[in-house]
Amino acid sequence: MPIGSISSSPDAVGVAVVNYKVPVCENHHEIMENCQKIARCIKGAKQGYPGLDLIIFPEYSTQGFHPDKWAEFTTTLDGPEVAVFKKACQEHKVYGIFSITGEEHPEGKNPFNTLIMITDEGEINYVYRKIFPWCPKEPWTAGHETGVAIGPKGLIVGGTICYDTNFPEVVRDTVMKGAELVVRIQGYMYPCKEQQRMVPQMRAWENNCFFAVANMAGKDHVYSYFGHSNIVDFDGSVLAECSTGPDEMTYATLSLTAIRDARRNWTAENHLYNLLHRGYTSEAGGHPTCCFDFFKEWVKNPKEAARKGETLTRDADAPEDASGQWIQAPPPSALAAATVHKGQSLMSTSKAAASKAQKGDLKGASAIAAHPEKANGHATANGSGLYA
Structure with missing residues (x-):
């Protein structure tokens, strides 16, 4: 891939990753102010990188984590925060990947940690919910599936969130669904820097895929984040990388022809083909069967697989000396109270706030998000279809 260009081409997808400064928000108005900052970042990125097709922001970049x-x-996915992002992507004709922490759960359970992709027409075309919340600290409800979507210029994009990518199974499943670019939005802090700089390169090489990582930088109430957002080629080499500075951005182009040619024509390094055609040099077509007992049992009898795994680790959620330090899930009554504080449900007011945000009425959107009981008469949404 060419390195150092700010352009792209019909064959090359221009991708930017942002070392976004971790937001420390104390109320809904500050969250909406931060969303406007993200929108301004999109505008500046498109001005600076005329070839930009896709811009990626880190985990926790929207609401932070208080x-x-x-x-x-x-x-919600039709809330005022997302409305700001939709408008920015449509206005500047760029795809964007954003973090929602958290996305309201339809059954009143703990929220999801969610990644969304918005098209250059301002529509959400991909939603991914974090499969492996970072235990024992994160309170999010776990997602249960990987997925992909068509990105700019036909590039097939799949998402992961932070801790997910430490599990090679997540990336492999995403790639086997067609992903050519795997995106990792993360909020990784010190002292995890060295391991997490290596992981994207290995995942890219294992899966013959592009990898793009957007990480936080700066400090919030708890952690200091090391940045180093980066873009990795499908051979595992780093195309572009930020340092540790907050709000740094870097850019690279990803060739559609190159990755598709490699997947079709590479031999020894074609890990996707060789995985399902073991030993084809000695037997035509090779062996497609799974030879890994752990995976067979995990699918057939997950509880028994978990029990056996516990013999290698432990049979409780966390050691006793860590249990008191968790960010505990609030009781259902507390979640309900938080929902009532924002109106009977965020889903019942988000369209009103989103409408104001779309029109640039930041104060109006913030007021509705913080005090939806004052939004009588506005359109409502029941959220149907968001979780299908």
Whole structure:
């Protein structure tokens, strides 16, 4: 791939990753102010990188993660925060990947940690919910599936979130669904820097895929984040990388022809083909069967697989000396109270707030998000179809 260009081409997808400064928000108005900052970042990126097709922001870049108020800051996919992002992507003709922490759960359970992709027409075309919340600290409800979507210029994009990518199974499943670019949005802090800089390169090489990582930088109430957002070629080499500075951005182009040619014509390094055609040099077609007992049992009898795994680790959720340090899930009554504080449900007011945000009425959107009981008469949404 060419390195150092700010352009792209019909064959090359221009991708930017942002070392976004971790937001420390104390109320809904500050969250909406932060969303406007993200929108301004999109505008500046498109001005600076005319070839930009896709811009990626880190986990926690929208609402941050407040250790005491996180349950109050949930939103929905049609909420005012997302409306700001939709408008920015449409206005500047760029795809964007954004973080929602958290996305309100339809059954009143703990929120999801969610990644969304918005097209250059301002529509959500991909939603991914974090499969492996970072235990024992994160309170999010676990997602249960990987997925992909068509990105700019036909590039097939799949998402992962932070801790997910430490599990090679997540990336492999995403790639086997067609992903050519795997995106990792993360909020990784010190002292995890060295391991997490290596992981994207290995996952890219294992899966013959592009990898793009957007990480936080700066400090919030709890952690300091090391940045180093980066873009990795499908051979595992780093195309572009930020340093540790907050709000740094870097850019690279990804060739559609190159990755598709490699997947079709590479031999020894074609890990996707060789995985399902073991030993084809000695037997035509090779062996497609799974020879890994752990995976067979995990699918057939997950509880028994978990029991056997516990013999290697432990049979409790966390050691006793760590249990008191968790960010505990609030009781259902507390989640309900937080929802009532924002109106009978965020889903019942988010369209009104989103409408104001779309029109640039930041104060109006913030007021509705914080005090939806004052939004009588506005259109409502029941959220149907969001979780299908």
